[in-house]
Amino acid sequence: MKVLTLEEKRWWLWQVPEKAKYIGKRGLPRKDARDKASGRALYCRDICLPGMVYAKSLNSPFTHAKIKSMDTSRAEKLPGVLYVLRWDDPEIKWPPAPTSSMRPRLLAPYLSPMAEFYGMAVGAIVVAEDEETCDEALKILMEDTEWEEYPFILDWEEALEKGAEEMMAPVNWEFGNVEEGFKQADRVIEFTVRKSEEDTWAGVEGGVAVAAWQGDRVEIWHYGHGPFGVKTILSQFYGIPESNIIVHAPYHGALFGGITWLGYPDALAAIAALLARKLKRPVKILDDYTCFRGAEWQLGTYKFKVGFKNDGTITAVKLETVLVGQPLPEHSLVKLLKSTKIPNMAIHAVWPKVNRPHRMCYRHGSQHCNVVVYVINRVAAELGMDPTEVALKNDGWHGQSMEWINEHIKPAEGFPKRDSLKEVIEIGKKAIGWDEKWHPPGAKRLPNGKYHGIGFMAVEQWAWVPFTVGNFPRPISAGIKVNKDGSIEILGWRSDGGTAFSTAYCQVVADEIGVPYESVFHSHFEDHGFVLWQMGGSAGVVSNLIPIIAAARKVKQMILEYATQLLGSFNGKKPEELDIEDGFVFEKANPENKVHISEVARRITIFASADLYDYIEAIANRKSSEVYKGPASFQPRTFELIEPYARPNLIRQAHFVEVEVDPETGKIDVTNVVVVNDVGRAINPDAINGQQYGGAYMGLARNHMEAIYYDPLTGVRLNDNLLGYCVPLMNDIGKIDCHIVETGMAYGPYGMAGCSEALGAALSMVLGPAVYNAIGKWIDDFPITPDKVLEALSKA
């Protein structure tokens, strides 16, 4: 095996091919566009097999209760009912061992006798000939089940006071010396921000899995982000080799991240397989309520203490968070540390368990971005400064200024010395007319009688770039083959998140090899032996392109070498004297001498693969201090918990929102939005715009629309459906103006970063400063609903 040089492993310096026709191009049709627009794309809910039967789970009518007894005889006698699987069935070897540290205790949410929140799937699963019979049987089963109710707690602070179990060990983390930082400050402020109602991913395709057995082989149709994990789980569950488990990954409807990380899809697949084996018929398990059985992870209380100088330089931030339990060990200072030069910060974080749905991030990063929004804007408000100036003054990374990074890091890593934050802010300010529109808080009433407000936030633009091998539970790799007709297939198994990743992969491979975009396809539904990374949308292109580009370059080299050996036209030529364009191998010195690549492919197999491991090995073995060559005291400490070898994100995003606040009704209208993302390098600008729009809708709606409400007396969820839960519609947000900046300063291939998570997270509390600018009062209790606005105005 060829040993790669360090330079070959610095994929962020890989150059886009000189004659690239597709990378960065607008107007290319998505590879999935025709199937999705026509409705012919198959989702897991569309899968229907001969002889297939249906399964559904019992859902708890109580917020905290245990099943005392259950008589299944009446339900079993209902015509069409085939089986009732109980929690105490001796066949259940549940739960299987966790496959990932991210799924520590929530892997088995369907067959526990104990309900920990309202609507939790508990106790039993009914199998019947059709869905309607399942529903009828579940009604009977509900009547024939006896429950023992327990007290419940919905509020996290109450839970903490009463000594509730904690989901994770408390985190006490300090960077620099926070007390010393407060001493250096001219002023110190304290404030509390609360996210009082939770929002949820409200994915549009309810939970589902299909399983069918043939002999000792099981075939699964999986709904979820990580189809590869199902093999491991089922292998452990049944004691059969992974080779006997076939998993298909059809399209899935707006799943986003959280629900997969909580393990619901894997549990559904395991249950479907168990039932299918028992009944000797294909089983489709349907879970109509999974979309509301989880929630986003920013719910909780954030207590801030911030010290700063009179010129806006922030010297210290101390944060205490009480967030509702989550199974991912990150704390809320992550992005403040990664986006500023603030030298001293500390956090005390606790995660008490309450009787609410399991929670996990989707469009990851809200709780971190919220902290950045509030620290920058509160300091600006206290000083009467423009918040964009405060952001620029404090820009940096891990306590270091951008000047220091320009001198010590960018040259060493091969990056240009562009000022990303300045660029995104200038573009955004110009686009929204910031200099003309920004005004003192509460100072502008519009002719329609409403208050006008304008808000801003800026934070790093991130990508989950894999610098260490240890973070991955399995190999990440891609294969590329050239078919006999010259068409190209990218082999890399992953589920579809809707982010146009296949389109981006095909654009890149077309340019890297020199073939038409139309002739490249990504085969991602099935397991060909190559698994691409799935963990986050922003990682889907960035990290996976590393093995894909590497494999494409190998394939190109193979085509050129074989062309000199197999084709008479190129006899006596060396591979370096040839090139490929539009699918034709040609002689550089005589471009008229050309042959289509199919002439090579029909003579010999052309296939190459690449494994991410080959490209990160050296970095994983390097200590962070060796990477940065900075002062000994300067260590990348952000990700002590999960990413010990993280590198600095040098690119930024800045967003601006205009609101109108009605003093009569308290209603907030978001009338104008400008979003600016430095993505390093744009592979598909249309797809990036799509993520900007989508993230803006989701992130902004988290501020004032999306909320699940509970009856405080019973803990019953009052709006766990799409009639009652306010997913933003087309006309709920005003104009959104998207801008893309490409500084090339990111650590993905070609210097790119991801964009799919960025805005949903970044904008999650941006209406706080915008509403403050409108009415002159901070409303620090999210979501900012009209009643809170009216209450604030009455106190004004």
Add this chain to the structure above:
Amino acid sequence: MRLEKAHSTFYDKNLAHLNKIKLIVNGKPYEFLVKPNMTLRDLLRKKLGLTSIKDMCHGEGACGSCTVIVDGRPVLSCLTLAVDCDGKSVETAEGIADSNHPIFEAYIKYHTMQCGYCTPGFLVTAKALLDRNPNPTEEEIREALGGNICRCGTYPMHILAVMDAAKKLKR
């Protein structure tokens, strides 16, 4: 990946309760025996395998993802009984795609989809708008599509696509 039409054995057991209806679906005539409470959505999905008709809100009429055109009007097929459509003409996203209507190519051109689950519902709603108003304003497009949920937030792309299709229809 395998896809077969659903088995209807159990459904059709009580033949006495079934009603015979005639439908024209995407230009082709059909006859069905259906239960009185069967929705148009279930009929088209389960008997004809028309996967463009999605189920997002579980039959509450909240999302628009099951929209089909019945006799020229967009309807939510999850809230429409199949027996009420006897003798009517139904158009789905599959039919619109196969007819090469400009709205289909415009939807592809403008990246109107991300996960794609809601996209056929939008496409059908947009086509119904263009059928009755070939030259809609942005406000009219917003009004027509304002009830469809897209969790991925593709909304602005749909406005561009409908306007583009309207231009092509004019030509």
